[in-house]
Amino acid sequence: MKARLTTLDQCRIILRAASWIVPxxxxxxxxxxxxxxxxxxxQISQAxxxxxxxxxxxxxxxxxxxxxxxYRFNREDxxxxxxxxxxxxxxxxxxxxxxxxxxxxxxxxxxxxxxILMPPxxxxxxxxxxxxxxGVIDSAEWVVPYSWVKIWRRQGQVLEGVAAYDWRPKxxxxxxxxxxxxxxxxxVEDGLLGVFxxxxxxxxxxxxxxxxxxxxxxxxxYQAWRRNFSGDPNILQKRATxxxxxxxxxxxxxxxxxxxxxxxxVLRLADEGSFSADKPVGVVARLRxxxxxRWAEWQLARSISNRTGEPFSGSFVQVWRVQDRxxxxxxxxxxxxxxxxxxxAVVVGSxxxxxxxxxxxxxxxxxxxxxxxxxxxxxxxxxLAGVVEFTPExxxxxxxxxxxxxxxxxxxIFSIGCxxxxxxxxxxxxxxxxxxxxxxxxxxxxxxxxxxLLSWAGTELVCAAGHGLLHVTETDVCWLNPAQWTQLDxxxxxxxxxxxESEVLG
Amino acid sequence: MNTPVKLSxxxxxxxxxISHGYRYGFDIMDVTGxxxxxxxxxxRRLERDEWIKSKWESDALVENRPPRKYYNxxxxxxxxxxxxxxxYPLLEQLAPEAKTRxx
Numbered sequence: 001m002k003a004r005l006t007t008l009d010q011c012r013i014i015l016r017a018a019s020w021i022v023p024x025x026x027x028x029x030x031x032x033x034x035x036x037x038x039x040x041x042x043q044i045s046q047a048x049x050x051x052x053x054x055x056x057x058x059x060x061x062x063x064x065x066x067x068x069x070x071y072r073f074n075r076e077d078x079x080x081x082x083x084x085x086x087x088x089x090x091x092x093x094x095x096x097x098x099x100x101x102x103x104x105x106x107x108x109x110x111x112x113x114x115x116i117l118m119p120p121x122x123x124x125x126x127x128x129x130x131x132x133x134x135g136v137i138d139s140a141e142w143v144v145p146y147s148w149v150k151i152w153r154r155q156g157q158v159l160e161g162v163a164a165y166d167w168r169p170k171x172x173x174x175x176x177x178x179x180x181x182x183x184x185x186x187x188v189e190d191g192l193l194g195v196f197x198x199x200x201x202x203x204x205x206x207x208x209x210x211x212x213x214x215x216x217x218x219x220x221x222y223q224a225w226r227r228n229f230s231g232d233p234n235i236l237q238k239r240a241t242x243x244x245x246x247x248x249x250x251x252x253x254x255x256x257x258x259x260x261x262x263x264x265x266v267l268r269l270a271d272e273g274s275f276s277a278d279k280p281v282g283v284v285a286r287l288r289x290x291x292x293x294r295w296a297e298w299q300l301a302r303s304i305s306n307r308t309g310e311p312f313s314g315s316f317v318q319v320w321r322v323q324d325r326x327x328x329x330x331x332x333x334x335x336x337x338x339x340x341x342x343x344x345a346v347v348v349g350s351x352x353x354x355x356x357x358x359x360x361x362x363x364x365x366x367x368x369x370x371x372x373x374x375x376x377x378x379x380x381x382x383x384l385a386g387v388v389e390f391t392p393e394x395x396x397x398x399x400x401x402x403x404x405x406x407x408x409x410x411x412x413i414f415s416i417g418c419x420x421x422x423x424x425x426x427x428x429x430x431x432x433x434x435x436x437x438x439x440x441x442x443x444x445x446x447x448x449x450x451x452x453l454l455s456w457a458g459t460e461l462v463c464a465a466g467h468g469l470l471h472v473t474e475t476d477v478c479w480l481n482p483a484q485w486t487q488l489d490x491x492x493x494x495x496x497x498x499x500x501e502s503e504v505l506g
Numbered sequence: 507m508n509t510p511v512k513l514s515x516x517x518x519x520x521x522x523x524i525s526h527g528y529r530y531g532f533d534i535m536d537v538t539g540x541x542x543x544x545x546x547x548x549x550r551r552l553e554r555d556e557w558i559k560s561k562w563e564s565d566a567l568v569e570n571r572p573p574r575k576y577y578n579x580x581x582x583x584x585x586x587x588x589x590x591x592x593x594y595p596l597l598e599q600l601a602p603e604a605k606t607r608x609x
Contacts (some may be wrong), residue, residue, distance in 0.1 A: 036574040037532045043571060060535065063542025070547035 008042050011061040018061075021068035030071065034064055087439040087464065089371050103382060107389040113408065116326055116388070121254040122198040124286075127320045129293065131162070131283040131300060133315055143167050145342070147277040151307050151389040152285070158299045160288050163192035164281035169264050174218075174228075176249065178241035181228040183265030185218075185242065188271040193219070195286050196257075203236045203251025205269065217269040218248040222255040224265030242268065266433040282323070293319040333384060333414050340418045344426065354431050354470075354483040364435070371437055376425045383421060389415045430471065433463035434485055441469050447474070463488075466496025511586050516540065518590035520548050521579065522597045524558060525587055529576035538600075549577060557583030 005013075015034050022030045038061065045054050071077075085091045104110060121123065132142040165188040172185040178480070193205050201222060218240065220229070229235050240247050250269070259267065260282065275281060287296055296361045301317040304310050348355055391410035431440050438462035447457030458473040468487045513521070516558045519538050528537050535545050559580050563573035579587065591597050 010576075032572070033531070033575045037530065037571040038573060040530075041532050041572045060532070060542040063546065066543030067546035067550070070550055074547075074550075 007057060008038070011038050011042075014058070014061040015064055018064040018068040021065065022071045026071055026305055030068070031358070034061075040436045047093075065093075078112070078170055078245070084464065085439070086373050087441060090265060091435040092439075093371075093374060093378070095377065096382070098384070100382050103389070104384045107385070110385055110389060111256075112388050113385065115256050115258065115262070116330060118256065121257045121327075122196045123198065125323050127160070127287045128196060129285050129287055129296070129319045129352060130322060130325065131285050131296075132318050132320070134318045143280040145277065145291070146275040146279045146281050148274075148304055149281065149283055149307075150277075151303055152300055155299060155303055158287040158288060158291055158296050161191060161195040162283060162285040163189040163195045164275060164276075164283055165189065165192060166262065167282040169261065169281065172243050172266065174240060174242050174266060176235070176238050179229070183224050183226075183228065184263050185266040185268050186260060186264050187268045187270050187274065188259075189275070190214070190271055191269075192259075192269075192284060195284055196259075197286070198254065198257050200251040201254045202233060203249075205250060214248070214269055215274060216242070216245055217250045218242065218247050219251045219253060219266075219267040219269065220249065220259060221253050221256075221262075221265050223262070225252045228265070242266065278419070285319075287319075287474070293321065329388070329410065332411050334385070336411065336418055337380065340415075340422050343419070344422045347426065353426055354485060355426065355430055369436070369489070371432075372429050375428070376422065379421045379425060380418065383414065383417045387417070430483055431461060431472075433465070433467050434487070436463065436468035438463060439467060440464075446471075464496065466492045468501050511589060513590045513593070516544060516579060516589070517548055517552060518594055518597055519557070520545065521552065521557065521590065522581060522600070524577050525579050526567060529578065530574055531564060531577075533596070534559045540555050552583070556580055 012035075015031065015038065019027055019031050019034075038057070039061070041057055045057060098307045121126070131144070133144050134142065146164055149162060152159060152162050155162075165215055169184045169186040174181050174183055174185075181249060190205065193200070200219070203219075205217075205219065219234070225231060225235065236251065238249050240249055243270055247268070253267075258264065287293075294483060296319045297317050300319070301312055304317070305312065387410050391413055426441070433437065433440060441464050442462050444460045444462075445458075446460050457475075458471055461470045461472065463469075468485055468486055470483055470485050520534055521541070522532050523537050524535075531542070531546055531549060534540070534549075535542055549558065549560075553560055557580060558577045560575050560577050562575055565573055567600070568574075584587050
């Protein structure tokens with residue numbers, strides 16, 4: 001027969017469970033106090049023979065969990081504990097990795113970065129080029145009149161295909177099936193998707209009854225289709241209105257294809273008649289195999305000169321591979337990073353920062369520099385991801401001259417961020433223990449600034465584990481040594497160990 | 507000039523209860539009606555701030571039960587309580603005097 005647990009037994013079990021929360025240093029006394037109170041209250045309840053009193057006793061013992069939690073998580077302890085952990089290198093790196101993962105999730109797994117680094121969703125990407133006119137100082141730099149596109153279309157020996165698009169995307173209202181959404185749209189020639197050789201995710205680029213093309217046929221970007229139409233596959237061939245004009249939705253682009261920027265949700269296909277001869281347009285073309293960009297530039301400029309008499313004085317036709325344009329920002333970021341690293345190396349080499357290992361073994365030195373490299377790399381990755389995903393998109397397809405400013409904004413942000421991060425990373429490294437890599441703590445001001453010429457004045461930092469001291473001069477002058485690390489010997493250890501145990505580890 | 511300490515009503519009530527002679531955790535709960543999850547953490551905070559101090563009963567004084575921990579007001583706690591009574595005039599009525607005051 002099973003013996004039933006009495007209320008006293010149950011209360012003791014509750015108290016024992018709660019005591020595991022209490023830090024070890026205070027656990028015995030905590031248990032003693034609660035056991036004594038419980039015994040006393042139990043005796044009283046037995047004397048009064050009241051069952052309600054016994055139920056209340058159980059409830060009171062449950063409150064012991066809150067009391068125990070106070071010991072474990074009270075604000076002062078938490079503050080001390082968090083300060084201690086935040087100084088450790090592992091927690092610091094974990095925080096950086098978490099921030100990077102947060103960025104990944106927040107941006108939807110770095111869509112722009114993936115579109116830059118992964119192969120594009122169309123065939124022979126190296127043959128796709130933009131054709132533009134450069135060196136013209138007017139409002140339509142980079143773009144050309146549509147009449148030029150008609151001339152280039154006849155350049156069969158250089159181009160396999162060429163298509164124009166309106167370089168100014170506009171905000172449009174798309175209505176279909178009782179749903180109205182606001183999306184950025186851009187008018188493109190109906191042959192543009194053929195020039196890219198892109199296969200649609202859903203649908204086709206011309207209506208079945210008009211295989212030669214149509215006016216106001218719409219193709220949705222993947223993001224717009226998912227966001228605004230919940231990925232509905234029945235959206236195809238649906239009648240719609242865009243800015244009040246009748247249209248039909250023909251297809252959905254594949255996930256990683258965007259044109260001319262990733263915020264454009266709708267491509268409005270239009271035939272040749274929709275573009276007037278003098279309309280400034282952007283141009284995308286497919287080069288024939290083995291045709292170089294320089295040769296194409298020369299041929300295309302010559303054909304325009306022959307037909308229109310355009311002298312191209314001070315300006316020229318530029319042919320630029322789309323893939324190179326897409327990856328151009330990364331090249332710029334890479335160059336900026338290299339420059340910053342060179343500056344950093346000069347700063348480290350100058351000896352004004354005390355970073356170089358002193359009398360260390362190979363293992364300690366490796367650990368020191370591996371931490372520095374990991375920390376700095378994670379910082380730079382976060383910066384790069386932030387700049388690529390969250391700053392104005394880098395310039396890729398000709399969109400007038402305004403995008404030049406946007407391009408430099410992201411580059412400027414990266415450059416300044418890069419210098420600041422590298423500098424901070426160096427300072428952080430300098431203020432870490434040379435043995436355990438913990439960030440040094442307890443800054444104390446030493447000396448008198450007025451006596452700088454006669455004696456040393458500055459801040460002294462100490463490793464919480466007692467490995468050493470760092471002296472940082474108040475003023476960086478040539479006759480004083482820069483930050484100096486003083487290693488403490490083993491005899492100091494008990495002092496710090498005791499402090500650590502009482503303050504942090506509990 | 508010292509800034510008067512602003513005590514929460516719960517903390518003031520517990521201080522007042524201790525000053526009236528209820529010195530054990532469970533007794534304070536009985537008198538104030540506050541749950542143990544409130545009283546004990548409050549006692550810890552009051553002791554940390556040195557407004558009360560705790561002592562263990564002498565083994566010689568107790569029979570058939572383990573010695574209990576009891577709490578007393580410190581001089582500082584007395585001062586703080588005086589300020590709190592001015593702030594919460596009904597405190598005196600909420601915590602009755604114990605039959606045997608042992609302060």
